Amino acid sequence: MSAPLVDGREPRLAAKEKEPGLQLTPPAWLIHRRLSLRALLAVLLLSALMTLLITAYQLVSEYRRDLDALSAQLHQAEHTFADSLGSSLWTLDESQLRLQLSGILQLPHVRRVDLVGDLDVSIGIGTDYPRQRHHVIPITYRGEDGIRHRLGELRITADLAGIDARTRDRVVMILGSQAVKTFTVSPGPGGATDAGPFQRPGHRL
Secondary structure (H helix, E strand, O other), X not given: OOOOOEOOEOHHHXXXXXXXXXXXXXXXXXXXXXXXXXXXXXXXXXXXXXXXXXXXXXXXXXXXXHHHHHHHHHHHHHHHHHHHHHHHHHOOOHHHHHHHHHHHHOOOOEEEEEEEEOOOEEEEOOOOOOOEEEEEEEEEEEOOOOOEEEEEEEEEEEEOHHXXXXXXXXXXXXXXXXXXXXXXXXXXXXXOOOOOOOOOOOOOO
């Protein structure tokens, strides 16, 4: 005679389903592996964020330093060439003026130099780069009467093409170096305590 059914199933099947040892739970090594991967992902994301912040700070600082250096260079040109240009313009010595303007044109980032006044002289081919800096220098000459006469002005045009190109190179270099550092110091997938290939409990390689 067959045993009575329990909830429509045989007693042995119902008993097996109630046994706690047959419940499907992830093994400890798998849980550990998942936690390690999540920790690694969090470390990489945090490192990437710090890399972006550090890179932005470095780029802004160096870009401002380049702009300050350009401004200082243009002001230095004013102190260096203003008096000699005034003397040459007073005597209308065009050859000497062109020689002096050629010296200014050799300065970094300078693309064109225009002397406007009693004698107009221009050196350089100009630039169509959208980011430019312009510096105007008044040209004067102190005559024998002790009065300083204004003879014209010098217009210096410089572009930022070189500075922008150097900034782009710095972006690539800094991001590359920071990425290498990030992946070098990051823990492996098995966590910082792994001494070799992961082994399941009770197994030997």
